Amino acid sequence: MTNRYRASELLYPLAAAMCVVAFGLVLFSLFKNGAAYLSWDFLVQEPARSGRQGGIFPILVSTGLLLLVAMVVAVPSGLAAAILLSEVTRKGNLLARTLGVSLDILAGVPSIVYGLFGNAFFCVYLGMGFSILSGGLTLACMVLPIFVRAAESGFTAVQEDWRLGAAALGMSKFSTLVNILLPAATPAITVGLVLGIGRALAETAALIYTSGYVDRMPDSLLDSGRALSVHIYDLSMNVPGAEHNAYASALVLILLLLIINGVASWLAEHLLHKRIKRS
Amino acid sequence: MNSVVEAPLPEFYLDDRTVAPVADRHLTLAPQPAALSVSRLGVSYAGRPVLKDVSIDIAAGHITALIGPSGCGKTTFLSCLNRMIELVPGSQVTGQVRLHGVDVYDDAVVPLMLRRRMGMVFQKPNPFPLSIRKNLQMPLREIGVRNRGDLDDRVERVLRDVGLWKEVCDQLDKSALALSGGQQQRLCIARALALEPSTVLLDEPCSALDPISSGAVEDLITQLRERYTVVVVTHNLAQARRIADEVALFWVQEGCGALIEFGPSQKLFCQPEHRLTCEYICGMRG
Numbered sequence: 001m002t003n004r005y006r007a008s009e010l011l012y013p014l015a016a017a018m019c020v021v022a023f024g025l026v027l028f029s030l031f032k033n034g035a036a037y038l039s040w041d042f043l044v045q046e047p048a049r050s051g052r053q054g055g056i057f058p059i060l061v062s063t064g065l066l067l068l069v070a071m072v073v074a075v076p077s078g079l080a081a082a083i084l085l086s087e088v089t090r091k092g093n094l095l096a097r098t099l100g101v102s103l104d105i106l107a108g109v110p111s112i113v114y115g116l117f118g119n120a121f122f123c124v125y126l127g128m129g130f131s132i133l134s135g136g137l138t139l140a141c142m143v144l145p146i147f148v149r150a151a152e153s154g155f156t157a158v159q160e161d162w163r164l165g166a167a168a169l170g171m172s173k174f175s176t177l178v179n180i181l182l183p184a185a186t187p188a189i190t191v192g193l194v195l196g197i198g199r200a201l202a203e204t205a206a207l208i209y210t211s212g213y214v215d216r217m218p219d220s221l222l223d224s225g226r227a228l229s230v231h232i233y234d235l236s237m238n239v240p241g242a243e244h245n246a247y248a249s250a251l252v253l254i255l256l257l258l259i260i261n262g263v264a265s266w267l268a269e270h271l272l273h274k275r276i277k278r279s
Numbered sequence: 280m281n282s283v284v285e286a287p288l289p290e291f292y293l294d295d296r297t298v299a300p301v302a303d304r305h306l307t308l309a310p311q312p313a314a315l316s317v318s319r320l321g322v323s324y325a326g327r328p329v330l331k332d333v334s335i336d337i338a339a340g341h342i343t344a345l346i347g348p349s350g351c352g353k354t355t356f357l358s359c360l361n362r363m364i365e366l367v368p369g370s371q372v373t374g375q376v377r378l379h380g381v382d383v384y385d386d387a388v389v390p391l392m393l394r395r396r397m398g399m400v401f402q403k404p405n406p407f408p409l410s411i412r413k414n415l416q417m418p419l420r421e422i423g424v425r426n427r428g429d430l431d432d433r434v435e436r437v438l439r440d441v442g443l444w445k446e447v448c449d450q451l452d453k454s455a456l457a458l459s460g461g462q463q464q465r466l467c468i469a470r471a472l473a474l475e476p477s478t479v480l481l482d483e484p485c486s487a488l489d490p491i492s493s494g495a496v497e498d499l500i501t502q503l504r505e506r507y508t509v510v511v512v513t514h515n516l517a518q519a520r521r522i523a524d525e526v527a528l529f530w531v532q533e534g535c536g537a538l539i540e541f542g543p544s545q546k547l548f549c550q551p552e553h554r555l556t557c558e559y560i561c562g563m564r565g
Binding site: 161 | 390422
């Protein structure tokens with residue numbers, strides 16, 4: 001029994017260390033292979049010779065636009081769905097159950113399937129063609145289940161006491177939602193947002209079929225554009241002699257992810273969460 | 280000579296009291312007009328009756344205590360008064376509750392409006408996770424008080440009312456959750472009073488508090504007498520005896536809550552009519 005206990009005591013920190021080491025190794029190899037090629041010019045120049053030279057400016061712009069479209073669509077509709085699931089429908093309600101099950105299935109669908117769906121629905125059926133709009137909407141579909149589930153758990157974790165207290169004070173449901181539930185659920189909503197952005201930024205397969213992969217600057221949302229992760233894929237698989245730029249782009253992607261996470265948490269803390277005062 | 284015959288007839292003072300004949304034809308003094316008149320109230324959850332046939336007149340400006348063992352329907356009764364019961368899925372209410380003559384279950388009554396007239400305080404203090412000031416201002420903003428001066432005045436007034444002003448006046452922007460349990464409960468009472476209700480419903484307001492905080496809240500409740508109609512659920516018989524003008528004893532009979540005895544505190548504790556009341560207040564039951 002004691003031996004077992006000792007063994008587990010050693011195992012836990014080891015297992016925890018593995019996560020840190022794995023992340024550290026990824027970061028280390030990216031820095032080692034990419035940091036030398038990362039410069040201001042790399043960020044603001046157009047790619048040349050299929051990405052072997054030049055920078056990634058149009059790709060950053062396309063990535064930003066894709067993310068913007070995805071979040072503008074996913075966040076409001078996701079919040080609405082989370083509120084519907086946690087506040088409006090009762091537990092075990094048919095609508096809530098159906099919605100919940102569909103979300104869980106959607107969350108597990110491989111991204112390549114989303115890509116095919118996006119291509120068939122947005123590009124072809126709705127006639128948007130290979131465009132940032134199609135890609136962004138496809139990303140929104142992918143992000144939605146993750147975001148809804150995270151936000152929903154935030155709402156259901158809000159103490160029932162507060163809902164009762166608000167009802168006893170004659171506060172309307174809407175006012176309770178805006179003034180108490182939403183601020184209280186903000187940390188969970190932020191987590192959902194960060195997870196969603198992470199998934200959207202990392203996406204390659206779904207975008208190849210929907211937003212295309214031309215590496216020029218997009219003219220509008222209806223123009224085709226190449227996302228950062230697609231760029232990395234292309235440089236490392238299809239363009240011999242561009243590995244260094246693939247590493248540099250990957251480093252940019254990771255840094256972007258870290259920055260977005262930081263900014264999202266900061267914004268949540270200062271815009272919404274500040275209204276809530278914890279002890 | 281028979282002294283009983285010669286004794287003068289009792290005088291009924293009619294200044295602020297009324298003489299009301301009741302069904303069994305002897306005169307009783309109804310000290311104040313009833314603020315809340317409950318008749319034949321019954322409640323069932325998902326078809327299972329939990330409270331049956333309760334009729335009580337709750338006097339305006341009095342403190343009415345509801346006592347009885349757990350699960351006897353005291354809290355259910357309380358939440359029928361401001362229709363909070365309707366938030367429980369599957370609940371069904373029969374009978375009548377009249378607040379100053381108005382049937383609160385009438386279709387024309389908007390529950391939100393009703394609840395603004397009847398403040399409610401819960402067993403566990405439930406201040407919102409906001410600043411002390413916001414806790415009090417939010418319900419006021421909801422009823423359309425927008426002027427900053429008015430809001431500040433009312434916040435100060437209710438905090439003075441509950442004796443919290445001196446303790447928190449320099450930290451109104453701090454989190455309400457940083458207050459002690461007793462302070463939180465007094466803040467919740469202040470929050471209910473901020474809407475200037477006529478009636479305050481308290482559901483075991485002291486049971487989650489330590490003895491000192493409990494004493495402070497109890498003192499506060501006695502100060503509400505005459506200004507508000509107070510209905511308080513309590514498990515503490517000594518407390519009911521100390522603060523209540525009238526006491527109602529609830530009991531579980533055949534799996535369903537029922538009103539056993541209702542009357543002035545003095546009478547119920549000193550000359551109870553019902554055997555169960557007698558046993559409960561002596562500590563032989565419950």
